[in-house]
Amino acid sequence: MFDYLRITKFRWLLLLLFAIALWSIGLGWGIALALDKSVDPISSRYQTGQELYLENCSGCHIALPPEVLPTEAWKKLLEKPEDHYGQVLTNTIRISQLLIWDYLNAYSRPVTPNEAIPLYVGQSRYFKALHPKVEFPEPATHKTCIACHPGAADFNFRSLTPEWENAP
Numbered sequence: 001m002f003d004y005l006r007i008t009k010f011r012w013l014l015l016l017l018f019a020i021a022l023w024s025i026g027l028g029w030g031i032a033l034a035l036d037k038s039v040d041p042i043s044s045r046y047q048t049g050q051e052l053y054l055e056n057c058s059g060c061h062i063a064l065p066p067e068v069l070p071t072e073a074w075k076k077l078l079e080k081p082e083d084h085y086g087q088v089l090t091n092t093i094r095i096s097q098l099l100i101w102d103y104l105n106a107y108s109r110p111v112t113p114n115e116a117i118p119l120y121v122g123q124s125r126y127f128k129a130l131h132p133k134v135e136f137p138e139p140a141t142h143k144t145c146i147a148c149h150p151g152a153a154d155f156n157f158r159s160l161t162p163e164w165e166n167a168p
Contacts, residue, residue: 042107049103052096054155060087062142062152066107068127074104085119101145 017161057063066074078101082088091126109126111117118124136144145152151159 014066018045020101029063030101042103046103046106049099049101053100055101056089056096058155062145063155064121064142065157066104068121068130069108069124070109070111070115070126071108072104073119073124074108075101076117076119078104090160097099 054063060113077084078097115125116123120139121142121144122136127140131140134148138144145157148161148164149157149159150161151157
């Protein structure tokens with residue numbers, strides 16, 4: 001009888017600890033979601049690189065999410081600032097390039113073996129995969145993004161215009 005009571009108390013204690021753990025995890029998760037205001041949160045390690053990327057690139061055009069071009073394309077673009085789509089990028093500081101590269105490398109994807117490296121958005125299979133049912137009237141460029149993504153200038157590609165909000 002004594003052992004039965006001890007086992008029962010032990011089971012209730014375990015059940016209570018399990019319930020408290022679940023409640024704590026749920027509460028922590030809820031608070032984290034409530035406090036996170038970013039559209040696509042990134043690791044603190046890459047935040048400086050992202051800030052530099054946005055600061056340097058969005059001055060001339062919309063800064064594209066790293067996911068739309070493969071890692072190798074970003075590498076080529078950063079390695080030759082003297083030939084950036086026919087433009088010369090001035091004031092590029094090497095440490096900034098390295099921090100930007102660290103960010104782009106972490107959040108982009110590699111090309112597959114024998115795949116050509118696309119240097120334009122419209123040529124990227126990742127861009128096409130993210131837009132499976134979208135037919136573009138002209139070759140897609142970074143300027144095309146604004147038509148469907150009103151928050152693109154603020155690096156928010158999750159918000160869509162009403163016509164695309166519930167698109168399949």
